[in-house]
Amino acid sequence: MSNQNAIEFIWNHKPFTIDFESPDAPRPSTTVLQWLRGQIKGKGTKEGCGEGDCGACTVVAAWPDQQGKMGYHAVNSCLIFLPWLHGKHLITIEGLQNEGKLHHVQQAVMNLHGTQCGFCTPGIVMSLFALEKSGLKPTQKTIVEAMSGNLCRCTGYDPINTAANQVLTTPEPDLFTNREQETLALLRAIDRCPERLASSLQTWFAPRSAEHAAALLEQNPGARLLNGGTDLAIGQTKHFDIAEVIVSLDETDELKSWEETDSFWRIGSAITIESIREQWNQPIPMFEDLCHRFASKQIREKATLGGNLGTASPVGDFWPVLIALKATVTLANPTSRRELPVEDLVVGYRATSLAANELIVSVNIPKPEPGWRFGFSKISKRRQTDISTVSLAVALQTNTQQGVSQCIIVAGGMADRPKRASLAEQALLTKTLSRAVIHDTCQKLTSQFTPLTDARASAEGRSLMAFNALNEILLTLSENKPNNHD
């Protein structure tokens, strides 16, 4: 469109432009929540924690999927920067009513007494709205996955659970259904996000290619790479560590693409976890189990594999699973590419082997060969929307004599980084999965690691949990039945 330094989006059916050149413009890394709460009609969206853990700031963003069908995505507005809105329909609590009439999601929450103090309510309503739009069947799993990112301290959730069941059982067409074609047309008329957005305080790049993104990192020392951004946002809003240059991968086409060949899946590093789940028809069960326990719906709508690997947290949920699956990453710098086992990407506490001018293009997961079996366990204080205290991923191949011919055991939360349990692997190789061998393997696991005592658990507790988790996985695998730990 005309302005090269502006974003365009629709907010509650009304087209909006934010021109970052204008004198009173916010900087690009203003969160959607900050921006909304600065608007007269945007204060319905609340800040409960500012870090994506409570869902009070939940808004819905709608945009067409690859088939051109409108998809409605619940996201935490506290973790999203303004440029992400470009080309999307932002729906907030103020936009649900139709000519003064309550949306039936609002009606359900009100009638079923799903609101007490009201502070979480706008977020709850928006998550329910997105849930209804998903068209999913009203199962407990569906409801838990959609709603566990919304904390409520008053109601005990029971009426919210009932409301979720009700809106999924009897969905109704609404204002958004009626105006969907019109909205799609408006969104289609918006060009792509400019490659560069600059305010006086900050420059935002949205490069189209991995090489360009890497070149920008090289040209702008100290630039922050945004891939998902759920960590980067907290740096801006909680630690007031305002980046001067942000290189966003939201518009980097290759990083958003998905490829399946006979031998592997190539998952673009900037595809969101929810999008992976949608596109992957028959994912590896271990991967799907993990997704069910990974963060919350709102975060999965934003978080990416590249982001999860790039932050290299010792409790990064995808690390153990990807290492056990023998996944690799494709890395790009401005002029060349290389492929690296995921295992070799992490080199220390929150440290990767990525060069300053390098980024993750894709995660490549080989299709498991016959004879391989997998097990995964994530132990956390709370089942949903919690980072793991300890996690374990196991891949092993047995030969015809039931001896273990190959195995990979990876522990998360047990060291400064996700790490192979090499002593346990050695203990298991060539052995049959007897109880004695399993016990010995688990002991080798705990003898290798000296975990930390921190906000989540003590060192002693972690060792015990890791022992238990591996024990349970191996016992299940030894019984040769599907791993149903979860």
Place this chain on the structure above:
Amino acid sequence: MTKLCTDNFMMPTHHDSALHHVTGQTVFIDDMPEPAGMLHGAVYFSQWAAGRVKAFDTSKALKASGVAAIIDHNAIPGENQMGPVVADEPCLSDGTLLFRGQPLWLVAAETFEQSRQALQLFEVDVEEAPALFSIPQAVAAESFFGPARVIKRGHPDLEFDNCHHVVYGELFTGGQEHWYLETQTALCVPGEGKAMTVYASSQNPSETQAIVAEVLGVSLNKVNVIVKRMGGAFGGKETQANHVAAWAALLANHTGRPVKIRLTRDEDQLVTGKRHPFRSNWQAGFNNDGRVQALKINLFSNGGSSTDLSWAIMERAMFHADGAYYIPHFEVTGRVCKTNLPSNTAFRGFGGPQGMAVAEQVLSRVALITGLDTVEVRRRNFYSNELNTTHYGQPVERNPLEQMTNKLLLDADYTNRRIEATQYNLTHPNTRRGLGFMPVKFGISFTTSHLNQAGALVNIFKDGTVTVHHGGTEMGQGLNTKIAAVVASELGIPVRRIEVEPANTAVIPNTSATAASSGSDLNGMAVKDAVSKLRGRLASVACRLLSHSTRMIVSPSDLMFDNDSVTVEQRPEMQLPFTELVKEAYLSQISLSATGYYRTPGIWYDKDQGRGKPFHYFAFGTALAEVEVNLLTGDVKTLRADLLHDVGDSLHAAIDLGQIKGAFVQGLGWCLTEELRYDHRGNLLNFTPGTYKIPTIDDIPLVFNATLNPSGSNPGTIHGSKAVGEPPFMLALSVWLAVQDALRSIDPGKEFAFELPATHEKIVKWAKTLRENS
């Protein structure tokens, strides 16, 4: 007697703010339009638990972009004090550091971000001193607030000799972060002269007023505190809301500009007080029949750095350490430990849960040793019609627990499920099921007797609409909805014509906190008092008009206020629409505004003797919970919970059920996942929702039944109702007991000391220990 209506159009269909909540129109303080020139306040909190500030430099922060002012304790015009009961809590530190999170400096800046960026530029040099954090540390150092308090009946020491069994135990119950969704927020607007208007998110507007007046050095009538609502409170805004208000008022006073302080979630979790952790030891004597004959309990709470409400909380814990049980020889001692933590404070239950957890641990041990069923043991020890006097001398009257227990066990199919759980455990080595039964008897009233009073003002306008002012505050619990229901039914008018106004100290003075579950009990009665005055005046006008038009003598006792009109009983044709009557009253120069007042009759308590009638009545509840525990991961699934709770004649069934289920889930969090972890320097490690885990929708019971017990009308309360805010919190102890039950299946005869919360980590450790020894 003027008759009341009974029809339903006076009953609100939902919470009075529900429509605004679901549409995003609700205005919390941070949503208010910001006054011109408003500054954002921030607080520099101590990062050290004990010591002295040796040197500091705030000049860089003062020069930072947007910073308008930085002040310290020297800028306090009044008293440097914000202790609500005892004056032992400085508003701003004079350099002496008492806890991690103590306020030292206040910053005012043009934007929120600038106010926080300025904090990062402070340079502070501190000489640290040794500090105490835990109860054992404080006990060893004899660091207490005041002497021990004791309530004693009989002679437990002598009676132990007569018992078949004498056992000892210890229990730790952890603290709990309130995690109200709206963090502490206040907006102060300076007015003419020394006036200050305070928009507070406070459960106790009058105390906020008093603290603000104290630090500003002005009289109470210069400070007007307005509380429209809170985004959750749960006790966490009973005293802790005073702090942000006082800080904002100091900055507003200093700069002459409106100032808003909104704590970030991290700040709020780090610096505000929490539920008191308790550690107790006990000795119990009982016989083979499972009856506890003698019990001694020593309760120690972690009060933190200042007194705050710790003594009232300890007192309530001592009043509830009997659980639901008559113990002939009983002695309970309470001590409040002084430590270098933020001062712990009120939280739903107010010591009740901590006291009752001890009683339940005793009863569980009795069941274990006698081999009796855990429910049966509890029933045998219930207060009965004969043995109904508490250790502090108050009779437990109209006690429905036996009847409620019968009904609960039948409805929940306890006997069969007990057998099924036992069978399940025989065939599942790594997952175990357990059942927990919890009876609740909870005393209702402020135990500080004079607080049991309330005021109200009711205005009727010429168009027949009504505004109601009362001293209570709305925090989501539905107080205003219940108040509106009371007024509607007293006047016989539709609830839609009634507005319940924000709490405002300029309108209703000298209020007590909306706490102790007393909101509707006290304010409902005060409002009723005001309405009955108005009804009396309207009845006189109606009598005159109706007598005149019908040429009959109509007396007020013949009148019914119903169906939006006043009608002569048995004579439906003799009727005046309410709005017409109001108009006539106005034209007749009759006041349509009346105040109301209520004090709870007959309650008293002698702290020295440990005797009295501290409670107006008791609320009762029973719960049965079933859990499935994964012994390898420590994961707990609550499979089912059945709650049967007593609210007398409910003022609003849906709101009461919402309180019951909400309190239960909050209690479930306290019992399972909500754990406060500190490092050796007293730093709270899990001060974010990323690491401090309250329940999600996934944590509620898979089958979740809550029922109001048909107990009937509760005498001497508003419309026969009972308080409901706190009592159901303790029903969640059923989940904790169920977890223990599940773990005991590993080695059923073994005595084992559990703690609370039963986190995943503790469960895997307990399971390992139980298995190793079995």
